[in-house]
Amino acid sequence: MKLTDIIRYSAVGCILLISFILLIDRWFSDQASSRIFESTQATPTRSIGLVLGTSKYIARSLNPYYQFRIDAAKQLYKEGKVDILLLSGDNAHRSYNEPWTMKRDLLKSGIPEQDIVLDYAGFRTLDSVVRAKSVFDANHFVIITQRFHCERALFIADRNQIDAICLAVPEPKGWAGLKIRAREVLARIKALIDVYILDMKPKFAGPKEPIETEPLELEGPHRPS
Template sequence: MFLRKATIIFVSAAILFVASIATMDLWVTFQAKDRIYDSVDAIPPRHIGLVLGTSKYIGKTLNPFYTYRIDAAQALYQKDKVDVLLLSGDNAHRSYNEPWTMKRDMLKAGIPDDRIFLDYAGFRTLDSIIRAKKVFDANEFTLVTQAFHCERALFIADYYDIDAICLAVPSPGGMAGLKIRARETLARVKAVLDIYLLDEQPKFLGPKESIPTETLSDR
């Protein structure tokens, strides 16, 4: 009798746990509805494009996540969909600097230096979003990242009253895509807990580095 009751309690708890995760995952997806675009031509123009960083290489192999984001950000600027780019990423140590790596590739593409702003403390998605508003005075912007990441980033932006849209770039398919999606589900649970329960804040804020709203240089 005891074993039967324990089994029922365990199964019920497991079902509730899975249902809670699924609910949070769907909540994040629903919040981003109608604000994700998969075409540079279709996305509305915004002053600022916020590019979320990732490593350029995985071992010695070029990281496709990075390449797609950089190519899309360059296209946004070249097609007058954004005026400036805010490159946000991890600057963990001297030999690993995501924002500066992104900037080098933007400069190679002919984007002027005064159109590029760097956030060296974008250690997490939450840090990048909050710092864009509190440090760079960006209350509206276009995000550039993969579609699954767009949804979580927009969810965080919503909570902080930021008017954001997202350009979704391609993601890997197959087993790699399934593994990434599984990790993303857990990341979404953490995001919900971080903002609604734990009130997580960026690791660093620091002084204001406001991005000008006026035109900085001729095209």
């Protein structure tokens, strides 16, 4: 085979691969769009709000992804859209504890401690979403995170028969935002593999810790059957 043929076939293969990846990325966005809300006022009422954790600081600077999620969780609670905030994140070692950091900031803003529940085993989005149901017995809740993250979290929820919606909070613009968004494309490919091929489960199943909530008549869209 001539070198020019190898280059031609390689180029075609790369184009097809990139097109496939972008198609998957677009599909993730489309399948979740009807269950994502851009403001607390528009978000239907749910008993539980699941806040997905991230680091509070990046290189000693406040992480805007973190702050936007905390601000939205606080607002959602104070508007009466949720009764309980389930804070799920990584607690890999003693000096890094995402759930406790979120709890501390929410307590400072006036959220009662009895309305905060911590999940220390939310190592990945899959762990956080699936454990909300399998450990905390929550099947109808609102996820609080950035829109691109909402889309992947709702995909995971759907495939685990979880009826979730999502409040999409603001996200940084510019180069930092573009880097995160590029990583998200790869994260979506991994989510497909985890769900459809590897049948991944949370790292820690954990004992049942049901969150007690009042019965609620659900508003808004639901998981497609």
